[in-house]
Structure formats: C-alpha cells, structure tokens
Amino acid sequence: MQGITAQLLVDGQVVDTRENAYVVQSDAIRQAGRGLTLKGNYFETGGRPVFLTGTNQTGVMWHSPRENPLTWDRDFQAMADSGLTLWRVLHWSPFATRVGGGNDLSKLGATPPDSLVRQTDAIVQLAQQHGVVLFPCTHDWIQPAVDDETLEAEKRWCAWWSKHYKDVPGLIWDLENEPTVQWANPIPPHITALYQRYLTERHGSLDAARAWLGASAGEALTPKAGNGAWNDLRAVSVEEFRSWLVQRWITANVAGLKAGNPDVLVTVGFLEVRQKDRKSTRLNSSH
DSSP states (O other), rough: OOOEEEEEEEEEEEEEEEEEEOOOOHHHHTTTTOOEEHHHHHHHHETTEEEOOOEEEEEEHHTTTTTTHHHHHHHHHHHTTTEEEEEOOOOGGGGGGGOOOTTTTGGSSSSHHHHHHHHHHHHHHHHHHHTEEEEEEEOOOOOOOOOHHHHHHHHHHHHHHHHHTTTSSSSSEEEEEEEOOOOSSOOHHHHHHHHHHHHHHHHHHHHHHHHHHHHOOOOOOOSSOOOOOTHHHHHHHHHHHHHHHHHHHHHHHHHHHHHTTTTTTTEEEEEEEEETTTOEEEHHHHH
C-alpha cells in the first residue's frame, strides 16, 4: 500500500490535510495470508486447530466516499492488534448492480463491474497482509425462491469470484446473511411451476401428488395450505416445498463456488421465517 497526503497551506501554514492511499497488486502478499482448512468440525492453520474471533462489517466499505485503502488498512491493522482474525462482510453484492439498478445479478455481463473488482482486490490484499481471514457473503437481499434464470446468474457470480481468489488462503464464503424462503401473494407463476416440479420429484407425477393431497382431478396445484388441521397434507407439502427450495438454492450456489475453487470453504446462515406468523429458527451448515 502506498500512502498519499495532500496539504492546504495559507500563508505558509497548514490549514487542512487529507490522506488517502492506493494498493499496488502483489501476488506474493495476496498469497501470504493465514492458510485455513476445515477438518472435522475444526478449523486448522498449519495442521493445528485454531479458534477464530472476529467482527462483522457491511457494504459501506464499497459505498461510502470516506472509505478507501487507507481506511481499510487501518481497520485491519486495528483488528490484528486486538487479536481479531476473522472479518465477515455482508451487503456486498448489491453494489455490483448499481449500474443496472436493483439487485438482479442476471443483469450483469460475464464479469462483475471493474470498480467493484478493483475495490475488492484491494480489500483482499490488505486483509491478507494483516493475517485477517475474509468471510464475505456472496449474496444479499436475495430470496432463495428464484426462477431458473436467476439461479444460474447467482451460480455464475459465485463461480467468478471463487475462481478469481482461488490463490488466496484463509477465505470463507457465506452464501447470504440470513436468507429466508418466502414468496409474494398472489403466488408468482415461477413459484407454482417450481412447486409442481417438486411434487413430481416427490411423488413421481402430478396425478400421484393429487391423490396424496386429496385434490380433485385436474385441480391446479399451488403451494397453499389447507384447513390447518393436524393432518393437513397440503400444509405438509408447502413446508416440504420450502425446504426443497432452500436446498435447491444452496446446492446451486455451492456448486458455483466449488466450480471456481474445489477447495473453497462455504457456509450459509439460514434464517427460517414462517410464511404466516414469521416465527424464526436458525440453521447453519458448512460445506
């Protein structure tokens, strides 16, 4: 990292000072971070179990004009001085689509915006220089109940970044900060189509699914609970479908990350929110 200082002088006296910095890419620094592997249920560094402590950050690092390489370097230095070795960052991916609007990764081309790549490259190198393990979220504010086109776009996004940082040690990916499986009302067409796909996989055919659900012949099958009784098979089917959706989403995104780097570490902090009462439970899984 190279620092830059600008001073404003009035009559030979310094009345204001501004500092900034830039990062000169160095493969040696980028590859010299804390090596990290997962063995059983333990992280290891250099073949020895290690316990990581860290902190959380948000996408303001990519967004605020007050954030720059000098800020990041000082933050990582302060973390290292305080014994914090893990840095999780969320609200990152939405800044990739600022040029297109919204948070739709399918609008991106083959590669992420150059500005985002350059910022992230600088952050990655500075973290490695200070021995901080990076733990970024690949997505944010994205529902797992997405159509096939969007899911493929998410998978490509994951594969690009995982391959881009394949040579960086000590990197963990979180698929998303607390994703929840919900859909709008009225039910979007792609949700109904996915529900019928799930029913076909689960029961062998839609006719067999109708028989199991007690539906009439030719009835349109949509993910709606029945009367809520203890033996309401339609409610059971909806909850199984929600599980099917999140597993489909996790599997595709993990496959994208593994395509970029087969040895990459992946997890997801899944926050389950019920469609009606919004009671939540949490599930963490690692890959």
